[in-house]
Amino acid sequence: MTEQxxxxxxxxxLQGGEHSAQESLEPTWSVSELHEAINGLLQHTFGYEMWVQxxxxxxxxxxxxxxxxxxxxxxxxxxxxxxxLAITLFAREAAAVSRFLDMQGGAIELAxxxxxxxxxxLNTYESRSSLQLRxxxxxxxxxxxxxxxxxxxxxxxxxxxxxxxxxxxxxxxPLPTRVALITSxxxxxxxxxxxxxxxxxxxxxxxxxxxxxxxxxxEASILSALHTAQELPVDLILLCRGGGARTDLAAFxxxxxxxxxxxxxxxxxxxxxxxxxxxVAQEVAHSGHKTPTACAAAxxxxxxxxxxxxxxxxxxxxxxxxxxxxxxxxxxxxxxxxAGRAALRHLDRDQQRVSNLxxxxxxxxxxxTSDAETRLTAASSRVGRAARQWDxxxxxxxxxxxxxxxxxxxxxxxxxxxxITRTASGTVVRSASELHHGEQITTQLADxxxxxxxxxxxxxxxxxxxxxxxxxxxxxxxx
Numbered sequence: 001m002t003e004q005x006x007x008x009x010x011x012x013x014l015q016g017g018e019h020s021a022q023e024s025l026e027p028t029w030s031v032s033e034l035h036e037a038i039n040g041l042l043q044h045t046f047g048y049e050m051w052v053q054x055x056x057x058x059x060x061x062x063x064x065x066x067x068x069x070x071x072x073x074x075x076x077x078x079x080x081x082x083x084x085l086a087i088t089l090f091a092r093e094a095a096a097v098s099r100f101l102d103m104q105g106g107a108i109e110l111a112x113x114x115x116x117x118x119x120x121x122l123n124t125y126e127s128r129s130s131l132q133l134r135x136x137x138x139x140x141x142x143x144x145x146x147x148x149x150x151x152x153x154x155x156x157x158x159x160x161x162x163x164x165x166x167x168x169x170x171x172x173x174p175l176p177t178r179v180a181l182i183t184s185x186x187x188x189x190x191x192x193x194x195x196x197x198x199x200x201x202x203x204x205x206x207x208x209x210x211x212x213x214x215x216x217x218x219e220a221s222i223l224s225a226l227h228t229a230q231e232l233p234v235d236l237i238l239l240c241r242g243g244g245a246r247t248d249l250a251a252f253x254x255x256x257x258x259x260x261x262x263x264x265x266x267x268x269x270x271x272x273x274x275x276x277x278x279x280v281a282q283e284v285a286h287s288g289h290k291t292p293t294a295c296a297a298a299x300x301x302x303x304x305x306x307x308x309x310x311x312x313x314x315x316x317x318x319x320x321x322x323x324x325x326x327x328x329x330x331x332x333x334x335x336x337x338x339a340g341r342a343a344l345r346h347l348d349r350d351q352q353r354v355s356n357l358x359x360x361x362x363x364x365x366x367x368x369t370s371d372a373e374t375r376l377t378a379a380s381s382r383v384g385r386a387a388r389q390w391d392x393x394x395x396x397x398x399x400x401x402x403x404x405x406x407x408x409x410x411x412x413x414x415x416x417x418x419x420i421t422r423t424a425s426g427t428v429v430r431s432a433s434e435l436h437h438g439e440q441i442t443t444q445l446a447d448x449x450x451x452x453x454x455x456x457x458x459x460x461x462x463x464x465x466x467x468x469x470x471x472x473x474x475x476x477x478x479x
Contacts, residue, residue, distance in 0.1 A: 032126065039123045046122050052085065052133060053117040053142065056110060057216075065091035067110070071133070074115065086125070086132040087118070093136050104140045109245040112216040117142035147246055147253065154255045154280050163262040167286045170267045173235040175306040178205045179299060180229035180237045180266075182222070185210040189242040189271070189292040196296035202303055207232050213241040218251035226260045226268075236299065237266050239281065240292035243274035252279035261285055271295025414446040432457040 029037070054071035061067050067089035072082040089097065101108050110116070119137040124130065158164050183190045185208060197204050209228060212221040222239070229237045239261070241252070251257060252272050258280045261268045267286035272279050275290045282288030289295040406412060410420070421429040421443045429435060435457045443450045 035124045035126045042122045042124075048121060049119050049136065050122055050133075051117060051119045051139070053115070054085065055115045056112055057084075059110060059112050065094060067091075067094045067135075069110070069112075071116075071118070086130060087120070087135050088125075088132050089135040093134075097135070097138055101138070101140060107246040108138075108140050108143050109247050111214065111247060113250060114247045115143060115146045144246060147250065151253045151280055154253060154258055155283060157255065158258055158262065158280075158284060163259065164284055166262040167264055167268055167284060170264070170286055172267045172286065172302075174309075176235035176299060176302060177203070178207070178234045178236075180207045180209060180232050180234040181240065182209045182211050182225040182229060182238065183240040183292070184213050187213075187242060189213075189240045192242075192291070192293045193238065193240055193271070193296040196293055196300060200300040200304075202300060204299075204303070207234055214244065214248045214251060219254055219256060222251060222257050223260050226257075226264060230265050234266065237264065237268045238271065238295055238299065239268055239285070240271040240295055241273065242292060243277065246277075249273055249277060249279055252281040254280075257281055258284045269295050269298060411446070414444070417446075420444040432459045 052071065055074040057070045057072050059067070059069040067087075069087050069089075071085045071087050074082070097110075108114070108116075117139040118133070118135050119139075120133040120135040122131070122133050125132045155164070181190075181193060183193065190208075194206070197206065207229070209225040211225040212218045226237070226239070241249070249272060252270075261270075261281055262284045269287045269289065270279075270282050270285040271289045271292040271294055272282055273290070277290070287298060289298055414420070421441050423429060423434075424440050424442075429441065435441065435454045437454055437456065439454045441452050441454060443452060
């Protein structure tokens with residue numbers, strides 16, 4: 001390919017075809033020549049090898065052990081469509097990178113979500129007409145530094161908000177026999193926890209919750225399991241994961257997971273990684289343990305300690321009750337003896353008092369009887385005199401009342417010549433003014449009655465009593 005500086009085809013057409021078509025054509029590139037030229041420019045600009053940093057996405061390994069993933073800016077202004085660079089790590093370079101990471105302690109494993117600083121050659125992928133970085137190296141200190149920096153940030157934030165000890169202050173049931181286990185079911189951590197529980201011989205009730213504990217799905221999976229565990233009838237939550245690289249445990253350093261543990265309504269025990277591993281989840285949990293086995297052993301120890309305490313309390317209670325029963329029995333025996341002796345003394349005194357009273361009664365009865373007979377005789381005499389006097393008085397009163405009754409008896413008055421006059425309705429006539437002409441009246445005498453008709457009546461101003469058998473002024477004429 002030869003570079004030329006001929007005018008463009010557009011300029012040639014404007015000149016009215018003054019030059020031939022051969023002279024007016026720009027240089028024409030083949031696709032492979034264009035890729036070669038671009039790769040030359042990339043090498044010239046960025047060098048044979050360059051460094052780039054970002055977060056791994058879409059990590060996958062082919063059947064031939066080639067590794068492919070995308071490197072993105074996790075803090076991109078457009079998280080939906082972040083800046084992205086395709087990375088290719090061929091099998092040979094992948095093996096070299098893996099050996100290098102193992103020599104560094106195996107703290108890093110390439111996976112989705114891991115932030116890395118990698119080196120490689122930037123070129124085009126001709127088959128897809130795309131830009132890619134052919135990876136050849138990695139800086140593990142960068143990834144570890146990012147992890148440490150994020151871990152420190154989360155710890156400082158939780159400490160400032162008072163959440164580091166929030167779950168530790170949750171009351172722990174003294175006998176946690178119902179446990180929610182959050183882990184990857186079927187994993188070594190899962191087997192270690194169940195093995196420890198079975199070995200203890202305790203009848204624990206285990207609620208198993210499957211969760212992804214590494215990778216892009218780990219955060220949502222752990223949060224969902226923690227939420228579900230708090231709705232179960234359990235006393236305690238266990239969050240466990242076996243050992244691995246620092247990057248494998250990254251989910252347990254996430255702020256969201258740490259907050260969920262801190263704000264859990266139940267105490268959370270963690271058993272994450274190996275002895276040397278430390279995560280934010282362990283710092284914020286009620287009790288953080290180095291391994292899943294140690295976490296399960298802590299639960300077993302808690303239950304055994306509670307059972308031993310209950311047994312000791314029972315034995316102490318039995319001993320206290322036995323001692324109190326012994327003391328009570330002794331007290332009852334002593335009290336019984338004292339009560340018996342006191343009763344005998346009281347009985348002797350009462351018997352003596354009864355004897356004295358009996359003797360006094362024998363002496364006093366004849367005297368009291370004699371006095372009573374004397375008082376009874378005198379009272380009987382007084383009653384007899386009073387009865388006779390009352391009888392005489394009563395008889396005199398009755399005689400006087402009988403005389404008065406005879407005086408007021410109407411028959412007596414009629415016998416003396418008085419009469420009683422009544423109207424036809426039976427009303428006694430008391431005044432001449434009560435009678436009217438033609439009215440029929442009846443006059444009762446001592447030996448009979450007379451019926452009369454009123455002819456006339458005269459009312460006198462001052463009535464004068466007449467003797468029997470004589471008519472009085474104003475006396476009605478009878479017909």
